[in-house]
Amino acid sequence: MMAADDTMNTDDTTMDGPKDIVALASETPSLSTLVQALQAADLVGALQGAGPYTVFAPTNEAFAALPAGTLDNLLKPENKQQLADILKYHVxxxxxxxxxxxxxxxxxxxxxxxxxVMLDGSSVKINDANVTMPDVEASNGVVHVIDKVMMPPSGR
Incomplete structure (x- = not known):
């Protein structure tokens, strides 16, 4: 993924180490829907903070698997709080x-x-989502890519 000479990239505020969670997600094409959702919910700043945070990051395919219209509905400004609750359920x-x-x-x-958390041999499940890429290091925590958007329990 990164060439040896990419480690010294000092544009913007990146240092020689890993990028923050949002920067990492922004550079990962399969997480573009998550980044869009974080922006719509005004959570980008929070996940760029000091942390540390552990994020279970649903892929674009996970968002696409939601019932038809669900994502579009959640991205509407009037549903910002509901979207934020769902995203915070992944952190x-x-x-x-x-x-x-x-x-x-x-x-x-x-x-x-x-x-x-459920472990079965080498597979890890968080609720009913499979971890497809564990332990992606970020400067302010760690990201585990998952294959499903997890919905928080209702009536909490």
Whole structure:
């Protein structure tokens, strides 16, 4: 992905280390819908903060698998709070790597509800989403790419 000479790229505010969570997602074509949703929910600034945060990042395909019209509806300005709640359900405080996970553990998300971790051999599930790319390092946390948009429990 990165050539050896790319590590010294000092344009903008990037340093010699990994980029923040939003910059990382912005440079990942399969996460462009997530970036669009973060912008619509005004959460970009929060995920560019010091953190650390652990983000379970749904791919574009995961957003596309939502029922027809769901994403378009969530991206409307009047649904900003609902979208923010859904996105915050994909974020946990702290730097949680795949090696920190144990079967049956739960983690409190930024929206207040818990996620459940299930390990089965080498596969990791967060609720009913599969982790397809674990442990993508960012300067302010870690990203785990998942194959499904997780909906927070209703009535919390």
């Amino acid at each position: 946990v405080e702290g730097n949680v790597k795949s090696t920190d996970l144990s079967n049956g553990m739960s983690a409190k998300t930024l929206n207040g509800a818990d996620l459940k």
